[in-house]
Structures are given as structure tokens and as C-alpha cells.
Amino acid sequence: MQKATIQLEALVCPSCVQKIENAVKSLNGVEKESVKVLFNSGKAKFDFDDEKLSVEDVEQAITALGYEVIKSQVKAK
Numbered sequence: 858m859q860k861a862t863i864q865l866e867a868l869v870c871p872s873c874v875q876k877i878e879n880a881v882k883s884l885n886g887v888e889k890e891s892v893k894v895l896f897n898s899g900k901a902k903f904d905f906d907d908e909k910l911s912v913e914d915v916e917q918a919i920t921a922l923g924y925e926v927i928k929s930q931v932k933a934k
Contacts, residue, residue, distance in 0.1 A: 859931050859934055860932045862902050863915065864929070865925065868924075874895075881901060
């Protein structure tokens with residue numbers, strides 16, 4: 858398992874948080890209970906199985922919703 862933090866372009870409303878959380882949780886390989894999107898800091902944090910998906914897969918799911926990814930950071934859990 859890996860821990861990831863993705864810095865997003867500024868989120869403009871609380872419903873943005875919910876949309877991103879739902880999209881990340883729907884991905885196979887993401888530990889659903891770990892997903893947190895922080896409105897004030899614009900960060901998405903989650904744990905994932907790097908044998909099932911990559912952080913780039915998660916970034917693509919977020920950008921498909923129309924949000925911009927600024928940078929990602931991955932650490933071993």
C-alpha cells in the first residue's frame with residue numbers, strides 16, 4: 858500500500874469535494890475509508906494498492922471531472 862497526496866487547483870465549493878471523493882473511492886485499488894479531500898487546502902489524500910493502480914490513474918479520474926492537478930506526492934505506507 859502507498860499513501861498519496863494530490864494538490865489540486867483551488868476548490869470552489871463543498872460539492873467539489875464530494876465529487877472528487879466519490880470518483881477516487883470508485884477506483885479499484887483505493888482504500889475507500891482513507892479518502893479525504895480537504896476543501897481549504899485543496900488536497901486529496903488516500904491510500905492505494907500500487908499493484909492495482911497508479912497515482913496517475915487517480916489523477917486522470919480527477920482531471921476527467923474538470924479539476925486541475927498541480928502535483929502529487931506518494932509515500933510508502
